Amino acid sequence: MYDVIIVGAGPAGLSAAIQCRKWDMNVLVIDEFPKAGGRLLGQLHQEPNGEWWNGIEETKQLTETASKLNTEIRLGISVHHVEKIDDGFLVHTNHGDFASVRLLIATGAAESAAPVPGWTLPGVMSIGAAQVMTNVHRVRVGEKGIVIGINVLSAAIAREMQLAGVDLHSMVLPAMNPVTKDHAHPKKVMDKLSRIAHLAPSAFLRFGGKVAKANIARKLATQFYPRNGMKMWGMPIHLRKAVTQINGTDHVESVTMFDVTADGKLKKGTEKRVEVDFVCIAGGLYPLTELAAVAGCPFHYSEELGGHIPVHNEEMKTPIDGLFVAGNITGIESAKVARAQGKVAGLSIAREKLKGIADLEYKVLQAMNDVRKTRNEASIQFHPGIEEGRTKMEDVFRESKKTETAL
């Protein structure tokens, strides 16, 4: 029986494991990908201060520390069910079952699709898949592509692909349909980009920031958005063009593109075909919570945090005894925040086992402070209202505890 099983070897899972090992706990880390690091592996971007964030290097530091502490990490194993048993948890995998007293779910996030007609053709992929192929597997995804969906994540990954020498025509919006919602609305996209603009390293996002002060200015900026798009690192970003259809017989051959109004309506007679052999669709991220759900954890829906989130508090505890969460499963934020949260979870778990150690009490508080600090200094913020979302979640957790006591 392990003291703790950690599902997910990303920044959150690994840093939690390191803390638990420092306190000499019996730890097992499981991840379904053949390499440790999670989505950290694909990340490569320049911070506003000019420094580069290289996910592969960051991963190396975490895995080296973990292995110095003799951490048991099993890769390429999928967890398909988690059961609450009397004295802990039974974790079912495709390589057998493992039991532990405590469980940390650090499964990160998955991508939301933003379907455009033709999105099932070979050659269409999510922007995250393009990132993994480019930066992890070092495979060129195609000769010339286009990115559908303009957000922080897609802009960052488009830049990574550009650095790897992949030819991108431009970034455009998906055409408006019942599924693409806000992703297709030029003004709403501009709103989101401009609220994070002061944090973003690119000239394009700073442009949004300058006009972000007043709503009317933002409206004007969308209204008078240059017809040829604005260039970021030499690549056009079109807030006023949208793809209605991805074309091809056996494979992507082209996309059909229209000019759109500031509200995202198609302008007649502006139809154009752009020849590409791959398409990346970017619909944002949502927390990957399946295991918390089958473990019986209660949920709270939070738009600010990116979707349905397992109820938890700042110490990364859920209302279920012995069940902890950390990283993007608790809300979509940067890898640095995930890593800091992992540290809190690890210390929090150690504290629960080794009751009454004053040093640990202090360390948990310190680590929680560090999460707040990291969040405030984050250069990439996916959702504008992250603070509000976090505060609300704290209330929901307290409520859930009250109900429990009342029962």
Add this chain to the structure above:
Amino acid sequence: MDNITICRCEEVTLEDIKNTAKKYNCTAREIKLRTRAGMGYCGGRTCRPIVDTVMEHVTGEKPGDNIPLKVQPPVRPVSLSTLEGKENEK
């Protein structure tokens, strides 16, 4: 537009979901059971948020605190022999 595929695993279109939602005036969970959207190989990881969005558009159903479409184990594809515990260690 309505012939766009929503659930890739079970090949359920936007039209299927819209028609079913209108005909039975039902919840997202019922849509899943009636159309099989979200019940395929990927376990709904791809279309779960989309089905939610479509439902909000068609019936005005807003996401509640419960996970939409409900999650059932196994959450990853596994063979029956694995479930039986016969293929534990390779």
